[in-house]
Amino acid sequence: MSNDRDHTDGFYTLMIEHLSEGGCSPHSLAVFERRLREFNESAGDEGSGGRKAEQDLVLETAVAEKLDELYAVARACEDSGDTEMAGFVRESAAAIGESRDHESLGKATSKAAEKIDAFALKREELLKNLTSAIMDYITILCCHGADSERRLAILSLDEKCASIEKQGETIKSLLLHPWFAAHLPLPETELEATAEAIEQMRRWPAIEKGAVSLIREEVKAALDELGESRRELYALHAEDEKRSIRTGFLAVSPEDSPGSYTFTKIWEGFSS
Amino acid sequence: MNPQIEQFIAPQRAAYEMIKNEAFMKRTREAYEKYFAIAEKARSLPELKQLAEKGNLPLRLNSSPVYDSYSLLFETHDPNLQPLCAREESLMSAAEEARSADELRYLVELAVRRSKRELAVEEFHAFLTVMLAGKILSYDIGKANARLSPEQFLAGFIMMREEIITTYTIMVELFGLDWETIIDTPRRMRELLLFENLSSQTSRIACALDPQNIEWMREMLFEEILTEKSTAQLLLRRSRLVFHPSVPAESSDEALRKIARAGWEKIKHFEWADETKMLY
Numbered sequence: 001m002s003n004d005r006d007h008t009d010g011f012y013t014l015m016i017e018h019l020s021e022g023g024c025s026p027h028s029l030a031v032f033e034r035r036l037r038e039f040n041e042s043a044g045d046e047g048s049g050g051r052k053a054e055q056d057l058v059l060e061t062a063v064a065e066k067l068d069e070l071y072a073v074a075r076a077c078e079d080s081g082d083t084e085m086a087g088f089v090r091e092s093a094a095a096i097g098e099s100r101d102h103e104s105l106g107k108a109t110s111k112a113a114e115k116i117d118a119f120a121l122k123r124e125e126l127l128k129n130l131t132s133a134i135m136d137y138i139t140i141l142c143c144h145g146a147d148s149e150r151r152l153a154i155l156s157l158d159e160k161c162a163s164i165e166k167q168g169e170t171i172k173s174l175l176l177h178p179w180f181a182a183h184l185p186l187p188e189t190e191l192e193a194t195a196e197a198i199e200q201m202r203r204w205p206a207i208e209k210g211a212v213s214l215i216r217e218e219v220k221a222a223l224d225e226l227g228e229s230r231r232e233l234y235a236l237h238a239e240d241e242k243r244s245i246r247t248g249f250l251a252v253s254p255e256d257s258p259g260s261y262t263f264t265k266i267w268e269g270f271s272s
Numbered sequence: 273m274n275p276q277i278e279q280f281i282a283p284q285r286a287a288y289e290m291i292k293n294e295a296f297m298k299r300t301r302e303a304y305e306k307y308f309a310i311a312e313k314a315r316s317l318p319e320l321k322q323l324a325e326k327g328n329l330p331l332r333l334n335s336s337p338v339y340d341s342y343s344l345l346f347e348t349h350d351p352n353l354q355p356l357c358a359r360e361e362s363l364m365s366a367a368e369e370a371r372s373a374d375e376l377r378y379l380v381e382l383a384v385r386r387s388k389r390e391l392a393v394e395e396f397h398a399f400l401t402v403m404l405a406g407k408i409l410s411y412d413i414g415k416a417n418a419r420l421s422p423e424q425f426l427a428g429f430i431m432m433r434e435e436i437i438t439t440y441t442i443m444v445e446l447f448g449l450d451w452e453t454i455i456d457t458p459r460r461m462r463e464l465l466l467f468e469n470l471s472s473q474t475s476r477i478a479c480a481l482d483p484q485n486i487e488w489m490r491e492m493l494f495e496e497i498l499t500e501k502s503t504a505q506l507l508l509r510r511s512r513l514v515f516h517p518s519v520p521a522e523s524s525d526e527a528l529r530k531i532a533r534a535g536w537e538k539i540k541h542f543e544w545a546d547e548t549k550m551l552y
Contacts, residue, residue: 007318014325022372072374076381131392135399142403142439144431183392185447218503219426225504226422233419233507240416240514248519248527251467251480252538253350254458261352261461263483266534267519267527 012036024072027064031057059102066096066109073116082179085119092116126167127183130174133160134184137198145211150204158202171198245269273312277320281311284333291337295543296344300336303329335376339367344544350475352459355394359387400443401454401463407436408489411497412515419507426503433506436497451493455486464489466518470528470535473549474542477535479528482516528552 012032019029035057070093077086092112099105136157143150161171172195174180181191226233248267254260288304291297307329314320324330346360366379414429443449454460461467464486467478491513496506519527532552539545 004316004318007316007322011318011322011325014322018325018328018331018372019374022370022375024374024378025372028374068374069377072378073381076378076385080382080385082385131395135396138400138442139403141442142407142435144435144438146427147431147435182389185393185396190446215427215430218430222426222430222503222507223422225502226507229504229508230422233422236508236510237416237419240511243514244516245482246517246520247482248531249465249480249482250470250531250534250538251461251465251478251483252535253352253476256351258352258354258458260458261480261483263480264534265482266531267523269520269523 008039009036012039024075025064025068026071027067028061031060031064059099059105062102063096063099063105066105067093070096070112070116081182084179085123088119089116122167123179126164126169126174127180129160129163130171130180131184133157133164133171133198134186134194136160137194137201140201140204144215145208146215148207150208151206154201154204154206157198161198161202171195274314274316276317277311277314280317280320281308284308287333297337297340299332300340303332303336307333331370331373331376334373335367335370338376338380339364342367347542348474348476348544350459350462352462353475354459355387355390358390359383362387397447397449397460398463400439400447400449401460404436404439404443404454405464405466405489407432407439408492408497409515411436411492415507422507429507430503433497433503436493440493440498451490455490461486470532470551471539471549472551473544473546474539476539479518479531479535481518484513485516488513488515525552 012035015032016029016036019025019032070089074086074089074093077083077089092115095108096105096112099108136153139153140150140157143153164171164174172192175184175186175191175195181188186194246267246269247265250264250266252262252264254262284304284307288301288308291300291304294301306327307324310323310327310329311320314323342360342363346357346364349357349360351357362383363380366376366383370376370379411429411432414425414432417425418429440451454464461480461483462478465481465483467480469475470477470479488511491511496509496511501509518524529552532550536545536547536550540547
């Protein structure tokens, strides 16, 4: 038995050493330090209260483990610049520390996990809609005022904005939120202006009147310039068709570091 | 073996059974085997706990599956997908550097959070490149149509040219993505040449458009679209290169199977390669 005492002492000492090195387990570390101290003080006399004390220790260790799990997550959030999530995780963890038995610990842990998951899920959905909205915004910016695709992109943008508003946020509130802004490749100085531009864009007409008349003028000018060159255009078209070969290539990535792809033609045929 | 120890390590035995035949779980398998060897030697539970902790085995049982899983993912990625590869590498480092289970959780969470931003920016760059490539292809179709029937198709051709000018300007001015930057980034070929993965397991092999199309795109962009040439001059211009489209629909099954077969030959030497995961 005295051998087992030595092993237990050695185990606690190693746990303290490893948890200290990791620096992410303050609760477990405190439990093991106290355990070691009390273990050494008991000097082999476990007495009649031994079983109860052991049960308390198991609960205490379990509580500490759960608290440290969330402590690690909160610290990672903090260190990645996400103070909002860090605060939320810490707040959700508070009830775990008050657990008086395994049942209440189980309940508190599940509740905290559910709260954190729901918070993260809501954010992910908002980020997904925001990212799509920014992509729609860019699509619209790149669309010609007379392009029918513009109508679809405006509708899509409006849908994304409405989804965001349904969740109690706006494009502007998200763009000005540091976590959301960090996931977009927009310069900080452009965020507010982008939010305003998106709001205006939602009310843009499907087709811009001026753009249509401008295109008509350009078509007329091009037709005038083309004049009698129809036959030449046909010939150029036929020539390009002849030169255009349908192919199927295999692309193989480099073996172990970035570099050029290797392309091999596997299939070839002419355009139909 | 001491029955108390036998009972104590039962969950680890069950976990080991689940991974022991997985080729890529090398570190995890080693960690379990070392743990079981210690369990054989230990005469009591306290001795096992002390010996296991001395060898950092409880931590290794936690961190090795993380390392092995991300190491496998890393290997299956096309090495040009640098933001993705960097994420897997940072997670592998987290598994190697962690000194406690909680530190492992912290390092993994931190790595995932940091890489998420890189991946988000990457998603935008891919989106913009796909958009540019798609518009250049539409420009080519528009040009062919306008040559055949100018009255009917000139408007579309002119609009597409103007859209490409706007798109390229936005790419350069807002995102710093000019043509040189795009073609100097090998993974951008995936969007420009419409890569389609041939296996659900890896991005290392793909079906692609003719790589000569890159030079054709450059010619269209810098010798036609972005120039001062009039619409009529563009239509009457004899280009040096033409676009080479992909396999026509009626031959695509047969062609894809041939391409996939050739692709399989290129990856079959990898330990993880599984022929049943080929998509064609």
